[in-house]
Every structure is written in structure tokens, then in C-alpha cells.
Amino acid sequence: MTKMIIFYGLRNFKLLSIFSLLLLTQCEFRQNRYHLYEKNISKILDIDRYDKIFIVPFEGCGACIVTSVNYFKDNHKKDIGKALIFSSVKDVKKLRNEIGEEFLGSVNIFIDKNNYLGHSKIKSIYPQIIFLHKGKIRDIKMVREL
């Protein structure tokens, strides 16, 4: 059995090397991307305090925005471990009129006024959920449906 593994392993050495290299590159790419998210989110809120952050763009997929905001209102409005950041906000007054002043005033709701999340490697027309552990990103999910 061991001999067979070594045999096939050696035979497919090139293939394995390429596959490993691809995996490593992908990991590196993901780590760099996560680092950029962590760096820019930290400019808006204290990232260590949350295990889940919703990023909701105020322009883009209109139906997704409504669904995400309603989902957050129903499930996490009073959960201090979860935060929601409104990104791509050109006019705070419009956001306030549409979302409601009371909800916007909640302690875990933030507005990306300086467009830190408008970085082209982060920006999305769909809401995103960031899963965190002790200030480090574990996973990012794009929300098209909740």
C-alpha cells in the first residue's frame, strides 16, 4: 500500500506540486483579502467586540438591502455581539428617512461615512456577513437571500 502511494505520488509529483502551489496562492490571496477587510472595518468600529458583522451597501441590490436590514432587526437588534455597517452611503439623510432614525441610533449600527468599505477589493452590491473570532475573520458570505 505504502509502495503504491509512493509510486503514484512520484508519478503525479508535477501535478501535486501545481495543486499545492495553487492552494497556497489561494490561501495567501484570501489572507490578504481578509487583512484588508479587518484593517478597513477597524477604522469604523472596534472589531474585537463582534463575532458577526453585516455590511449592507445602501446602493445596489435594493431587495437584498431590505431583506438584510429586516433580518438584522428581527434577530440581532439587541445583540451586542453583532453589528451592522451601512456602506456606500452618499446621503445620510436619505438613509435616515428610509431606515428610520431609531434603528440607525442603535448601539450596534454604524455608517461608513468615509467609504472605507468602498475599496474595490471589498465593495459589493450585495450585503456581506463577516464571521469573526477575536478580531480575526474566519469567513465571509455574500448575502443574496436570507
Add this chain to the structure above:
Amino acid sequence: MLRNFVSRFASRIYVSIFYLSLLLFSCSSEKNIDSSSYWQAENALDYKSSLELQKAGFVKFPIQNNVSLADINFIECLEINGEKYIYFYEKGGNSLFIYDILDFSLRKKITFEKEGKNRVVPNNNLVKLISIDSLWLYDRTERRLSLFHNASLLKYISLEDNYRQKNQLNVTKDAWQFSYSAPFDVVDNVLYVSLYPRNIGVQARTEENIVDMAVWINTNNFQAGSFLPYPNFYNKGNWGYSSVVKTNLFQTYNASKKTILYGFAADNFLYEFDIKKRTLSKKFIGSSFFKEIPPLSFSKVNENKDKSWKYVGTTPSYYRLFYFSDLALHARIAFLPKSEQMYIEGVRSRDFSLIFFDENIQKNAEFRFNNSIYNPSFIYADKQYIYILRQDLYDKDDNFLWFEKFQVIKHI
């Protein structure tokens, strides 16, 4: 053995050189295609600077709690019986707001119904006031042009039924729309409209099927005609598709000359339409900050959204046109180039310049403005002053539309 190794090594080098040269050739060939619009130094870099802008304070117009700047496309001026107003349509509340220019008070608010006979569907609709009580309104959703007395509909015409389906005008065969960023003008019962060419950037056109971009509509009998052919240089590449375009047309009416001035987003030239003679003439007015407005690509193929947004966010283009009657001056806005790095980092604003030129279309001055401070969609003039919206002040206190006042000083 050594010879074998050397020959194999040499052949690999040849192959590498071949691929490298192929790559270089493919990159350089694109740059050789001349697709730029015409440029000249005169009226761009070379002009007699004869204007000065001097800061002269601020004015502010109170706006209601439910009115936000994002729901207003632009403001316009109305001068009637010696009184001057600024007005705007706000899509959130489906309302028209008319302000007195002297005391900044809200003179009138007209709220349109959303359903029924008098309906207006809330959207980026365009309004042209012809008196304090009557107006023409272009409903973007229903694509109809209506005459209202306050919020009561007097008459309307459907663009789809009356013009497009009858194939009467030499305009694009797609469902055509009025421009988003340019007002339309009403002169002696005739409406002059700039079209919004949604798909034209990716449609190949030959000399035979060049379409017009401007339309006139007689408001008495709704007869219509088209003019101002789409400039030929646009045919050499793709200047964008859908909402991400540099094919937009802008216009302004000069009442003293009875002319309408048109300008395309990627064209250094302006087109002056003489209403009496029904003639078009071409005049050059360029920015001193850039020469050409390159296309997104050299083929008529739709590019992906990311590439399109980056193109629009970094390369220059022309924007709105104005005629300030008290000053006997025209102005053209140019959005200036922005670095790719700034775009990648999410810097949204793009500086703009205001190019002033006289009634003979001779450039007088050009001033650069920071787009995170000033908003070029909201500009008006009164007497010797021009007013530009201060975006930063609105962001701090959104109960008002804040304008910075500039005195225009002419040097003869």
C-alpha cells in the same frame, strides 16, 4: 551531450522571445489606434484669461425633513415678471419645490399624485416650469410628456405610442429616454430635448444609420423632429453602456441669442443650434486639465461592470452646460481624471472644473473645484454672482441646501 543541452536551451530562449514579442506587439498595437476626439490648444490651453471668482459668503435654503439631496437631480432657475426662483423636483416625495431666490423662502410646493388620471410615477423625472403654476413634466417610468397646472394634468403625449412605434424620428430604435442630467428647454411652444443614449455605446453604426441625439416637439400639435447626429468619433470605440456611459448629451438655452448649446460627455466640441435659422454650428471648448477622453475599449463589446465603473471613475468627461443671462456667460463642467489608486481605495469624489466662455464661444477662464466640498449638479447664478452647492456643509447640517457665493469679476 553539451551540444544537445545548449541547443535545447537555445530553442527554449527562442520560444520565450517569440511569446514575449507577441505579448509586446499585442499591447502596443492597441495604443496605435486613433480613436480620440479632436483636440486643439486654442480655447483649451490658449485663451485670454479675463475672469476672476472671488468668494463672497454663503446662502442657505431650508429643506423639509423628508427631503434629501440624493433624491434631487439638479436645480433650475425661473425668471418671470422680474422675479427669480430656483426649483427642483424631488422623487422621494414626488414633489416640486419652488424657492424665492432673494429671501431663500419656500414659495410653493406641488405634490403630484402617484395614481389616477393626474399620476406621476416617482422617479428621476424632469420638470420645466413655464410659470409659477404651470409646468412640463417628463415621467421617466411611463415615458410620457405632460403639461400640468399645479398638480392637475392638462394634456400629455406618450413617446412610445407617438414617436417610437411610428418610427417617425431618426433616433435610436431602442426605447429612448430624456437625458438624466440635462434639463429640456421650452422656446415659443417648442420643447428641445437631449436624449439619453443607453445602448448606443455598444452599437456599431455605419455612415448610413447615424442617429440624431436631439429632438424638438411642438407643444401645440406634438409634431416632432430630430437633429444633431451622434458624433462620428464615438463609432470608433465603446464609451460605455447603460448607466456607465460617456455618451450623454447636455444642453442649455441662451435666450439673448435664441440658441441652444449642446455638448457630449466625451466631445471637446459644442454644437450651437440657432432656433430661428434652424442651423447647427460646431465650436471647440476644451479643458486645460486633459486633452482626450479615451474610450473604455476599442471594440463595440459590452465590458463587465467593474471595468466600466473603474473607467468612468478615473477618466475625464464633460458634464452640464449653463447660460448665466445676467453675466452674459456660458459655463461647461469637466470632471477631471483621478488616479487608479484613489479609485481602488474607494475615494468617491472626482474634482471638476468650471470652464467659462462668452457668447461668441471664446474661453475666458477655468477654475478647479474639490468634489468632496462642492457639488457640480447644483449651480445657479443671480446678478454678478454664481452659487455652487457646498456638499460638505450639507453633510454636516442636512436641514439646508448650502451654497457658496462667488462674485464674478470680469477684466476687460
